Amino acid sequence: MYVAGTGNGNGIFGSAHAVITDSVVEAFASGIWVDVGSLVRGCTTTGNSDYGIRAGAGSLVTANIASGSFAGIWALEACTVIGNNVSANQYGITAFTGSTLLDNTVRENSVIGIFFAGGPSGYARNVLSFNNGADTNTQVSAGGIEIGTNICGTDTVCP
């Protein structure tokens, strides 16, 4: 499905246990907004001013492309965020307590690549580059626990 907005509202709004796949959503305030236990897979969100993908607690967010938002992916507690390409947002991925972040490519987000909010979350095999203005600046906030190697800038020292 292709959904284009006028700069406000939600592109796709799902309540709990929503399943959103293979869609393109652009030019809303929030591209895809789903509540607890949802699946967002294979979608592209571009130019949504607030959130590209906002996922409720316990959701699976995988294989999406998210760019041009305040927050590319905003994942509430205990989400699994795998294999996404997140670029050119202000915040790349924001993850709340107990989330798992794997295999994501996170680049050129102006504030930070991954922002951990709340308690600890785990992350591994993510490649973060050129976020926060340069490879030499902080790519990921404190609060995450490395459960495998990540690239932060030009090396594997995170945050």
Place this chain on the structure above:
Amino acid sequence: MRSRQAIPALLVVAFSLTLPRSATAVDGVIEINQARALAGSVTAGDAQGFPVTIDSGGSYRLTGNLSVTGTNGIEVLPTTNGLAVTLDLNGFSITSTEPCTCTGIRVNGQTRVSNGSVRGFMHGVSGPGELWIASTYLAGTGNGYGIDSSGHAEITDSVLEWFASGISVVGVGSLVRGCTTRNNSERGITSGANSLVSGNTVSGSRYAIDVLEGSTVIGNTVYANEIGIVVTSGATLLENNVRANSGYGIFFSGSSSGYARNVLTGNNAGDANPQVTPGGIEIGSNICGTDTVCP
């Protein structure tokens, strides 16, 4: 004696016969076949013969094969109503009957193409428009581009062969998923920055997969090319099977790219030779030749 009431009705019929008619629309879908292409008026701006010109957004469907000689098959223009064009090939083909420097489907606006074949043109689907292609077979003549888009593009579940470049989607954030490209002489898949390239099978090219910075390359099978996967800065390469490419399996240019769980064998003239160039950072184990020492 003819009634007065019948006269206006007859006038309407007579007048409508003098107007140019667009192609038949069924349930809002405009049908295209060889006869209608030759007759013209598929849309308001469509002249007789090829190319079929689509200048109004909406849904179009082939109801027969199109056979084209010496020109483009279909041209999608910026639409007069501002809507996207959806073109369902409906299992049919658009075929060029002779070699030409022309394009099967030329796009200049937001366009979706699915479910059919485009054969024998120099370029398959090409143009600056935003592009979605699914479940389509494209075969070229040894040169040109199979799919060429400078805008955002999403290409899925399609097969491309016998072009110089199979899929070239240089728009930022493009998606190439589930495609097969084979025997495209120069490049199999080329994608722009921050793209996602996953689940494809690529063989028979000089450069199999070539992605710009910040791209994600996951789960592809890449074999029998010269160079397997070429990445610039900030890319993520995971779970690719890269085998029997005559040069490097993975070529890293730039910095900050990571790779894990890739299996590289028989590249660069044998398992004993380097399978990947320096410059990548291992974020998990890879197999390079017969062990996990990379490069």
